[in-house]
Amino acid sequence: NAGVMQNPRHLVRRRGQEARLRCSPMKGHSHVYWYRQLPEEGLKFMVYLQKENIIDESGMPKERFSAEFPKEGPSILRIQQVVRGDSAAYFCASSPQRSTDTQYFGPGTRLTVL
């Protein structure tokens, strides 16, 4: 039973490029969450999605960041025109049904902006 899958595991971008992070939830899970962990800091919520819907994006920066979870395929977190401050570990989590259910985390994508 595969867990949450994320790719790539490591991503290097130069300033101004775009970063695309992908997340496939656990089988049977319909809720996806993205969190960011800056170096030496705690995990911070970014966005909560269900299929084809953004439910809560209160943690997303106002500019350059977007997320989607299409009917088919993985959830995508997109960062446009990356800056050095975007360097962080980005974790995806999924839960089966209700948002208060346990969230299981993927291995994360470590983004480095040069």
Place this chain on the structure above:
Amino acid sequence: QKEVEQNSGPLSVPEGAIASLNCTYSDRGSQSFFWYRQYSGKSPELIMSIYSNGDKEDGRFTAQLNKASQYVSLLIRDSQPSDSATYLCAVNNAGNMLTFGGGTRLMVKP
């Protein structure tokens, strides 16, 4: 602002001892509580979830919840060097997100 507070540590215990990790939260409406373990450079791994007041035991781990005091704790019995990690307390307050504490770094010395 909804907050979750943890002592950053490090908490150092000898092998075989009981490690006690504590967490307080600010939102009285919080409904579900979780402990995750995170090794350096890795993703959070769920250890325990707890939803009602009292104790919940799973192997060497016991989670304790006191909603009146807004307090959650995790006890690790017979601590092993492999338990050395950062332990994250997380709270879901009927919203769509987990709010995490900053984590407590645990060091178990052989």
